[in-house]
Every structure is written in structure tokens, then in C-alpha cells.
Amino acid sequence: MNLDTVNLCDSYILNGIPVTEEDFRYELRKYKKSEIKFTAIADLSKTTFFHQNCDYMILVGAGEYNQSKESKLKELDSIRSNLNKNLPEIVIRDYICEGCKQVVVDGTPIGMYEARNLVNELKPKNIDFIVSYESANPRIFGRYSINGLTEIFLKKKADNKSYE
Incomplete structure (x- = not known):
């Protein structure tokens, strides 16, 4: 680039x-x-x-972002709870989740089902930083951000990639 x-x-x-x-x-x-x-x-x-x-x-x-494991777990548990509560178990194509928060991973917004799978499997040791915002601009982040936004920055792997 x-x-x-x-x-x-x-x-x-x-x-x-x-x-x-x-x-x-x-x-x-x-x-x-x-x-x-x-x-x-x-x-x-x-x-x-x-x-x-x-x-x-x-x-x-x-700013000061020295996040403890407990702080990461608290944020992770919050988004896990939100997505697990608001998304149906079965994947429904084009499902509009009225209560879901938007998830952005390493600067890339991801779909709700993909986000749920990621946060359910994610461990705090793989997170560099995680933060949630109660209100984010839907014009910038999409419709689901009206319910809130969780930004996750993952630690880099050996191949210098964190998420795709």
C-alpha cells in the first residue's frame, strides 16, 4: 500500500x-x-x-491502556453475553439482530455470527486491548453500533497477522 x-x-x-x-x-x-x-x-x-x-x-x-486480565475478561464476557443472548443458535441468513452490539477486530467490522464465534473462543492472553463504547456513530460503524461497539485488538501472531 x-x-x-x-x-x-x-x-x-x-x-x-x-x-x-x-x-x-x-x-x-x-x-x-x-x-x-x-x-x-x-x-x-x-x-x-x-x-x-x-x-x-x-x-x-x-492514553493509559494497561489492561489487566480481569479487565479483558470483563469486556469479553460483556460482548459474549450480548451476542449469545441476542443471536439465535441457528445461523439465519440476513438476520437483523435488534439488540446486538457491533464488533470491530483490528479495525475491521465483522458480522454478528462471526463475532459470536470469535468472542466465544477468544482467550484474554490473545487480546492486546479490548474496549466497549455504549454509543458509537452508526454512520461510521453500521446499524448495530447504535446498541454499542466493542473494539478488539489482538496480539500479533508469528506471521504478523492477527485477524482476517
């Missing part, structure tokens, strides 16, 4: 909140380099969850 020719969005996601480029630059100055926990370039060309006229969006998490 050549960053000089990439079609980046005009907005950014900073700590789960969509901001303009100007606000992004201003807010980012408040953090030390050591406080930038993760940076991801989300490929929007393979998803319909982001309703933007662009191909890539920059996501940044900053």
Missing part, C-alpha cells in the same frame, strides 16, 4: 470517536508518543459497515 496514493477518509477514529482531521491533530498533541497504544488503517473497501466515500480510515487509541 502506497500511503501517498491511498484514498483516506476525511475523518479519523480516536479512542472510538469519529473526529475531523483538524480535531484529530489537536487531540493527538495531548498524548505522549508512549501513550499511543495502537494505530490501525482500516480497509473499508471490503466492508459496507463504514458509510464513507473513501477506501481507508485511520484508527488510533491513545
